[in-house]
Amino acid sequence: xxMADLSALQIILIEDNEDDAELTMRALKEPNLxxxxxxxxxxxxxxxxxxxxxxxxxxxxxxxxxLILLDLKLPKIDGVEVxxxxxxxxxxxxxxxxxxxxxxxxxxxxxxxxxxxxxxxxKPIIFSDFARVTKEISLYWVLVNQLPSKEPF
Amino acid sequence: xxxxxxxTCTGMKNQFHFLFVGLIIILGLFSWFVLNDFQNQGxxxxxxxxxxxxxxxxxxxxxxxxxxxxxxxxxxPARWTCGEWSETEGWMYIGSDISIFISYFVISxxxxxNVFKLKLGKAMWIVLLFGAFILLCGLTHLIDAVIFWEPVYxxxxxxxxxxxxxxxxxxxxxxxxxxxxxxxxxxxxxEKEVHLERISKMARIGNWELDLSTNRVxxxxxxxxxxxxxxxxxxxxxxxxxxxxxxxxxxxSEAVEKCIKEGQPWDLELRIITVLGNKRxxxxxxxxxxxxxxxxxxxGLFQDIDERKRAQIKVQNSxxxxxxxxxxxxxxxxxxxxxxxxxxxxxxxxxxAPLRAINGYSxxxxxxxxxxxxxxxxxxxxxxxxxxxxxxxxxxxxxEFSRMNxxxxxxxxxxxxxxxxxxxxxxxxxxxxxxxxxxxxxAYGDRELLDQVFMNLISNAIKYSSKEExxxxxxxxxxxxxxxxxxxxxxxxxxxxxYADKLFQVFQxxxxxxxxxxxGIGLALCERIISMHGGEIWAESEEGVGSTFxxxxxx
Numbered sequence: 013x014x015m016a017d018l019s020a021l022q023i024i025l026i027e028d029n030e031d032d033a034e035l036t037m038r039a040l041k042e043p044n045l046x047x048x049x050x051x052x053x054x055x056x057x058x059x060x061x062x063x064x065x066x067x068x069x070x071x072x073x074x075x076x077x078x079l080i081l082l083d084l085k086l087p088k089i090d091g092v093e094v095x096x097x098x099x100x101x102x103x104x105x106x107x108x109x110x111x112x113x114x115x116x117x118x119x120x121x122x123x124x125x126x127x128x129x130x131x132x133x134x135k136p137i138i139f140s141d142f143a144r145v146t147k148e149i150s151l152y153w154v155l156v157n158q159l160p161s162k163e164p165f
Numbered sequence: 166x167x168x169x170x171x172x173t174c175t176g177m178k179n180q181f182h183f184l185f186v187g188l189i190i191i192l193g194l195f196s197w198f199v200l201n202d203f204q205n206q207g208x209x210x211x212x213x214x215x216x217x218x219x220x221x222x223x224x225x226x227x228x229x230x231x232x233x234x235x236x237x238x239x240x241x242p243a244r245w246t247c248g249e250w251s252e253t254e255g256w257m258y259i260g261s262d263i264s265i266f267i268s269y270f271v272i273s274x275x276x277x278x279n280v281f282k283l284k285l286g287k288a289m290w291i292v293l294l295f296g297a298f299i300l301l302c303g304l305t306h307l308i309d310a311v312i313f314w315e316p317v318y319x320x321x322x323x324x325x326x327x328x329x330x331x332x333x334x335x336x337x338x339x340x341x342x343x344x345x346x347x348x349x350x351x352x353x354x355x356e357k358e359v360h361l362e363r364i365s366k367m368a369r370i371g372n373w374e375l376d377l378s379t380n381r382v383x384x385x386x387x388x389x390x391x392x393x394x395x396x397x398x399x400x401x402x403x404x405x406x407x408x409x410x411x412x413x414x415x416x417x418s419e420a421v422e423k424c425i426k427e428g429q430p431w432d433l434e435l436r437i438i439t440v441l442g443n444k445r446x447x448x449x450x451x452x453x454x455x456x457x458x459x460x461x462x463x464x465g466l467f468q469d470i471d472e473r474k475r476a477q478i479k480v481q482n483s484x485x486x487x488x489x490x491x492x493x494x495x496x497x498x499x500x501x502x503x504x505x506x507x508x509x510x511x512x513x514x515x516x517x518a519p520l521r522a523i524n525g526y527s528x529x530x531x532x533x534x535x536x537x538x539x540x541x542x543x544x545x546x547x548x549x550x551x552x553x554x555x556x557x558x559x560x561x562x563x564x565e566f567s568r569m570n571x572x573x574x575x576x577x578x579x580x581x582x583x584x585x586x587x588x589x590x591x592x593x594x595x596x597x598x599x600x601x602x603x604x605x606x607x608a609y610g611d612r613e614l615l616d617q618v619f620m621n622l623i624s625n626a627i628k629y630s631s632k633e634e635x636x637x638x639x640x641x642x643x644x645x646x647x648x649x650x651x652x653x654x655x656x657x658x659x660x661x662x663x664y665a666d667k668l669f670q671v672f673q674x675x676x677x678x679x680x681x682x683x684x685g686i687g688l689a690l691c692e693r694i695i696s697m698h699g700g701e702i703w704a705e706s707e708e709g710v711g712s713t714f715x716x717x718x719x720x
Contacts, residue, residue, distance in 0.1 A: 031522030038529060114517040116564070137517055137557030139525035139550075 021154055022048040024077040026058035026094060027112075028086050032135070036081065036112075039143035040150055050077070055089030058082075059097055062104055077107060079153045081146075084113040084120055092123050099128045106160060108153045112146070187274060188267065195263070195311060216247040235323060241316035255313065262310040269303025284352040291338060298335045301328040362386075369469035374454075375402055376462055377425065384467075391447060391469045393439035410436035410444060417449060424463055428453045431465075434474060446474035509567045516560050524553040555682075562686035565617075566671065569693055574611040576698075581605040581651065584612070585619055585640060592620065596627050596638075603641040608649045608718040614694045615718075618702075621687040622653045622714050628681055629712065630657030648700075649718050656711040660704075668704055691716075 023040065027033045033051050040049055052058040060066040062080075064073070080098065084091035091111065098104045108130040113120065116134050124132050133149055136142045245255060276296040280289050305328050308321045350358070365371055371387030382400040389396045392408055402421070409417050413435035420431035430452035437445050451465035527549040531538070538546070582605040589600055600623070608615070623638070630636035639654045660668070660675045667673040669692035672685040695702040698718055706712035 029518050029522075031525065032518060035521065035525040035529075038525075114515075114521075135517070135521060137520050137524060138554050139521065139528040142521060142525065 039146040055086040262306040266307040273300035626655035630655040654713040659706040
């Protein structure tokens with residue numbers, strides 16, 4: 013994968029808080045590397061998008077994201093449930109999921125790791141830290157980490 | 166026991182002496198009569214005329230002349246002289262009479278001798294009468310023997326009259342008392358009964374018996390009393406069971422049935438309703454009485470346990486109430502705890518997001534408009550940013566503080582030496598030069614929690630001595646009995662001891678933020694952790710000289 017390919021990569025952000033979404037996108041877009049960020053405002057919309065249901069029924073399967081950034085406290089369907097559905101769906105379970113949340117609660121950590129989360133990040137309050145963490149973790153999963161290819165062996 | 170036995174023996178001996186002497190006297194008198202006659206007349210009336218009357222009978226006999234001549238022999242012949250007595254026949258007659266006399270005499274004396282010693286009560290008079298009757302019978306036989314030589318027929322007649330009167334009297338008394346004999350109670354038995362009665366009254370315990378052939382129940386007086394019923398009323402089994410409270414009736418009926426069928430005894434605490442309608446707790450005990458294999462009767466005890474039982478029930482009820490109250494409180498506490506948990510959970514989520522936004526946007530503003538903003542605008546934006554950071558730290562500390570209450574602890578032996586040196590290595594490497602750590606002993610506690618305490622105290626020491634020219638921190642410890650006292654000393658600004666009590670309270674600070682930054686939670690957290698350990702934490706300080714914080718833990 014070359015750097016030029018990066019603009020074709022898609023990251024989806026499932027986040028209800030407008031400010032957090034804004035700041036996350038600002039942090040990711042800053043290096044001008046990843047442009048295709050889809051922001052989905054709650055758990056239900058997130059699942060609709062991923063499972064191509066409702067208004068996302070016509071979405072092309074080839075445009076599956078390469079990373080899912082997931083908040084836990086979401087309206088309608090919460091983040092843990094979204095994670096469970098992703099990890100129990102054969103076509104989605106290989107997509108890395110990074111939970112980005114304010115919660116440091118052990119209960120949440122345990123639940124997410126039991127469901128097979130790939131990373132769990134507590135959002136730092138200081139923006140510069142937040143921006144750095146968001147950038148680093150996204151680049152790591154998109155660039156550094158090696159995933160199995162989509163083609164059969 | 167032994168002493169009383171010896172006494173009885175000596176009593177018996179005395180009696181026999183008495184009998185023996187009496188017998189000797191009587192037989193002596195008898196011999197004297199006989200020998201006297203021998204001298205006068207020889208054996209079998211030689212020298213006296215056969216069957217002749219020595220003097221003529223007086224024509225009239227008055228009471229006075231009768232008794233004044235009670236011993237007269239002049240009106241009758243001696244028996245030897247009348248009729249044809251062979252020697253053998255005569256001596257047989259005499260011998261038999263004398264042996265009858267001796268036996269009667271001994272029997273009567275034994276009766277009379279004992280009658281005062283045994284506690285017979287009214288029965289004593291009957292025994293006395295019997296004794297007199299037997300004694301008199303004996304006397305008539307003795308006189309019969311004497312008459313062979315001395316014809317004291319008048320004395321004989323009088324003795325027989327007395328004997329007759331006493332015999333009739335005895336007979337009448339016997340006819341009268343014999344039917345009552347089976348019910349006779351000696352004073353000893355009566356005394357025992359009184360004693361039992363007293364015990365029964367004190368313990369409020371009575372006994373009962375059920376005759377299975379008649380189905381009739383016999384109660385002792387206490388059982389009647391417990392039922393508040395007139396003494397002596399006839400009671401059938403069914404009626405006796407009817408006095409039980411409806412709650413208890415089934416239980417007692419079953420127990421009685423089981424006892425009759427299987428011989429199984431019972432011991433139950435039940436309630437009755439007395440004749441006067443009072444509810445009363447009783448202890449009912451019953452067991453079978455067998456004749457061979459067959460159960461013929463049931464017998465048992467019946468005790469009034471109302472007072473004790475009521476007290477017991479009261480205690481039980483108050484215990485139950487207490488348990489219920491504790492459960493209610495626990496429930497409330499649990500709910501409060503759950504609410505607190507939910508609260509801190511939502512705080513951790515919801516309070517951070519806006520802070521992040523404030524911080525994020527102010528930094529974004531600064532980044533995007535660096536050239537356009539004037540100095541004061543940039544300064545204010547910086548203030549906004551740093552305040553939001555501070556609030557973030559405050560939220561983090563508060564959350565940590567509230568989480569402490571819900572934390573599961575595991576107490577182990579903690580090597581403070583290793584633990585504290587490790588902490589310094591990991592977190593305070595920059596200040597390593599100014600920290601001197603003595604050899605520290607082991608303490609007992611939760612590793613993670615104690616780490617937090619040590620972290621807080623060391624970082625405080627570093628913070629408050631940071632303005633000194635040569636900051637110096639010393640960590641030492643002393644052992645005191647079962648405890649270890651850890652001391653963390655610094656040569657920093659110190660504080661006024663007047664405010665020492667505020668030191669460990671949440672949000673209480675002794676220095677302004679411009680002097681030393683802080684959230685006012687660290688020491689409160691330390692205090693809570695140490696009190697969870699059953700230990701103590703305190704501080705000593707002098708302004709401008711330094712402070713020492715002490716932590717007392719179990720070894």
